[in-house]
Amino acid sequence: MSEITEPSAAGGFDDARDATPAARLDWGALWQLLRLGLIGFGVLAVILWLLAQWNEGGAGNAVDAVTGTVTLTLSQEPPQMDSTRGTDQVSFRILGHVMEGLLRYDANNRLVGAVAERWEGTEMLWTFHLREEARWHTGEPITAHDFVFAWRKVVDPANASQYAFIMFGIENAEAINRGDMPLESLGVRAIDERTLEVRLARPLPYFGKLTAFATYNPINEAFYESRAGRYAADAEDMLYNGPFVISSWVHGASLRLEKNPNYWDAGRIKLNAIDHAYITTDTNAVLNLFKDDKVALTSLNAENLDDALQQRWRINRFADGSVYFMELNHAPDRLTSNYNLRKALQAVNDPAELVYKVIKLPGNLPGRSLFPVWLKGVNGYFRQEYPAPEQVPDEALGRRYLAQALDELGLDEPPTLVMLTGDSPSANKQSEYYQNLFKQKLGIDIKIDRQIFKQRLAKMTAGDFDIVMAGWGPDYDDPMTFGDLFASWNENNRGRYVNPALDEAVEIARSSSDARTRMEAFARVQEIIREDAVILVNYELGSVYVANPRVKGLVRRAVGTDPDYTNAWIEEA
C-alpha cells in the first residue's frame, strides 16, 4: 500500500470533525460557490420564465379580448388554396374567411350580396352589379374581369379542376371542359368594370346560391400570371378580398388570419385575428388544449364525452350536413365492378350498429340514402316525401349474393379487397369494424390502406382502391349537390360509376325548373344508388362540440363556410 499523507482536495470535506482553519476556509469557499450557484439558478429561472411568458404570448390564449384574437386548431393543412382547384372542407373553411364571391350567406343563413351589390336573374340570364368599394387587400379594385378570369380557369381543361362540374350550368361550360370549345366562349362576360353578365345553359333557380360557393371566387389575372404556377401555394402568393388575410402560414404547423383593412365591409368584422396555432388530427390533443384554455373550440368524440359531462360544459350539436359512405370502385378491372359482390357487401352492412355501437356520437344518423334528411323536397323534406328504406342487415342474403359473385368472377374463395381510408382515430375504428364485419359475415379479407388526407385524395383520384371510406358535404342548398355526384361526367365520382339511367335522371333534374319533376328524378337517383349498390351509405354526420363561452356569434352551418367566425366577437370577461 502506498502512503498518502497529503489529504486530497476532496478529503477536506470528509474531515469536518476537526475544525482546522483550512476546513473553515473550505466551508467558506463552498458557501461562496453555493451562493454563486443560487444566483445562477435564479437568473436561469427568470430567463426561462420570461421565455415561457414570451412563448405564451406567441401561442396565445384561447380568446384574447384585448387583441381581439381567437385561437383555433385545424385538422390538417389546407391542401389546395387555389379556389379553382380546391375540393376539401379545410381549404374551403379558410377560403370562406379570406375570400368572397359575388354573394354570401349571412349569420342567419340568408343569401346576401358580397362583392355584388345588386343582382337580377331571369331564367337564363343573370346580371351582377359589383360594389364600387370592393377591393383586393392590396387596395386595387375588384372588377368583373377577375370573375371572368377565375371562372374560365375553373372550366379550363388544362387546369383539371375537379369542381369544374359546378360551373356546368353556365353556357358552353361543359363543352369547354371537354375541350370542344375555346375558353372565350364561356357564357360569362364583363359588360364593364363593375357589371358581370352570366348566360346559363339551362334554367338554374339556385344559381345565386352557387355563386356563394368558393369555386366561384374571383382571381386577379395579372397577379395569377405573376406567380408563375405558384398561385395560392403560400400566404404571399394570394390576393385576398375577404374579411381576413393570411398573415402567416407555416406549412404543417400554423396558419394565422388577420383582419383585412381593405375589406369593403370591414366595420362588420369584430375579430382582429384568427390564429390557427395548431394543426393536428389528434382530437384528444385538441380537447386538452381546450381544457388548458389554449383553443376556443373543440369537437368531442365518443371517448371523451364522459369527460366533457364531468366538466359540466355546455355541449352544442349541429348537423354537419354531410353523408359518409363506402365508395366502391366500378372500374372494369376491379372485382367491385361485379354487381353481386357489391350487393353482398351491401346486404351485411349495418349502419345502425355502426352509429349506435361503434361511432357512439350523438347527432349521427344511420345512413339510408345518399340524400340526407335535411334536404328540402317539393313542400317539406325530400326524405319525408320520398322515404328511403332502412338498411337491415341480412347475412343469408349476403352469402347468396357472394356465392353468385364468386361464380361469375370464377373465384374459389372470397377475394381480398383494399379499403382506402384516412388516418384519423375514427377512420381507424370504422375501417377495422368493417374489416371484421366483412370477414365474419362473408369471409372477405380487407386490407386497410391508411393514408393522410392529401394522399388519400390522390389515390381516390387515381382510382387506386376497391373500397374507399369517403364523405360528401353539400356545396349548395339543393338536392343536386348530392344528386349529380355519381353522374358519369362528375370528377368526384371516384369509383367511375357509369350508368346511363342515372345520368338521364340527373339530366332531367338539371334541365327542369319544376320542383316535382326534379324531386322525382332525385328519387330515381336515390333508388338506383341503393338498388345498384353504387355506394354503401354509412351515416349522416352530426357533431358535438364545446366552444369557449366568451366567443359569441359563431355560426355553424351545413352549407357554406363552417365554422364561420366572420360574425364572431369576444365578450369582455
Next chain:
Amino acid sequence: MAELSFEPVRVEREVETISRPSLSYWQDAWIRLKANRRALISLYIVIGLLLFTVFGPFVWTVDPAAQDLDQISAPPGADRSATVVDDYAVWRGVTVDVPAGGSPPAAELLAPGAVSVHGPAETRAVRLAWDPVSGAAAYRVYRNILDPEPDGALGLPIADVLDPAQVSFEDRLDLKPLTYYYSVVAMDALGNESRAYRTVGVEVTRVITAAEAVAKGLVEDGDTLQPGDTLNLAAHPLGTDYLGRDLLARLMHGARVSLFIGIVAPFAFVILGIVYGSAAGFVGGRFDQLLMRFADFVVALPFLLFMILLRILFGVGAGESGIYPMMVAMVLLSWPGAARLVRGQILQIREEGYIGASRLLGAKTNYLVLRHMIPNTMGVILVTLTFAVPSAIFTEAFLSFIGMGVAPPTPSWGSMCNEGLKTMLTTPHELIAPAAFISITVLAFNLLGDGLRDALDARMRSAE
C-alpha cells in the same frame, strides 16, 4: 546396516486430490447466475413470457380479432350480467295534434309538463315521451350521466325532434347499465332553446335477447332461456379495447409479433456481427481497417429511411404487414455494434499467451477461432444479445406505433399501445396492459443481461 533400515520412497502419485468435481465454464456461470436473484427472477419471467406466447392461445382460445360490441372498452372485472328479454319490437312513438300557428320566441316557451319513460329502460333502447309545449316548433333531448342540478348542465344534446307533433324519442345510442338524466327542452322556429327544461332520471338495465345469446355463443340452445333470466356476457379477464376485442387474446397474439422480432432479429444480427467482427479482428491489418470503415458507414445509415426503402423493395402494399422488411432492416443495420465488440475482444485475445502456445503446438486457424477465441468472447456476445432483445422489441413497438409495422387486425404490443394512448384518459386499461407487458419484458431482458454479464465474465470466476 540392516536392509530394513531403508525403504524405497514410495512414489506419491496423487499430488493433489480433487475434492469436488471440476466445474466447467458453463456450470460455474450457472451457479453464479443462480446466486443473482434479480437475474433469476428475470429468467423465469422470460420463460413465462415465452410460454404465454406459445401456449397461451391454446389455453385462452378467444379470437383476438373478434369484436364484442356489447362490451366496448370494458375494464377488467366489469359487471357483465344481463337480463334476457324478448326480441326487439319497433316503437312508433307518441304523436299529438299541434294547432297550426306561429311559434313564440324561445324565451316565452315553457318546459314540458312531464317527461315519462315508456316501457322498461334497457340498454338497447330507452323510450321517452313528454307533454307537448304550446307553441314549440321543435324539441331537443339531452342526456347526462350526472344530475343537471344545480347549474343546469344538461349534458349531451342527444337528439333534435324537428316535428312538433312528435313528442317522443327513442334513444338507442350506446346505453350502459347506469342511471341517466334525460332533459327535454322546447325550441322556437329559429332553433333557439327555451331556458326551461324538464328532467327525468332513468335507471337502465343491461339486456340481451335469446337469439343474441346464441349468436355470441353464450348458450347452446336459445329455448332454454326465459325472459327475466340473467346470464353473464363473455368474460374478458383484462378487459376489451375500443372495438370490444379481448385484450388478453390480443396480448398473446401481439407477443408473437413482438417477441418474434425481439428474438429472431437480434440473433441474426449478433451472429452476423460475430462472423464479421472475428474475421476483422483475426486477420487484422488493412483488411481489418477496410471492414471496420465499412461498419462505420453502415452505422451512419438512417434506420427509418432504410426501412421505408425496404418496404418498397419488398413490395409491401397498402394494408400488408411490414414485419419482414422491418426485420431485414434491423439485421442489415444493427450488426456493427456486435461486430465492433467482438473484433475488440478478438484483437485482445489474439495477443494472449495461450493463443501463442496453441499456435506453436500447431493449431489451425479454425481451431484457434472456434476453440479459444469465440468462447472467450461469449460473455460479451451474450450480453450484447440480451441487450439487443429489448431494443428490438422497442423498435418494433415504435414502428408499429407510427403505423409502419403490423397491419390491422393483427395486434402487436406497439400498435396496441398506439391505440390505447388515444383513450388513455377515459379507459386507461387499454394502454396499461400492453405498456406493462413491454416494460416488464424489456426490464426482464435487461436484468437477465446484467446477470449474464456478471456470470459469464471469466475474470470474476475466481472471485467466488
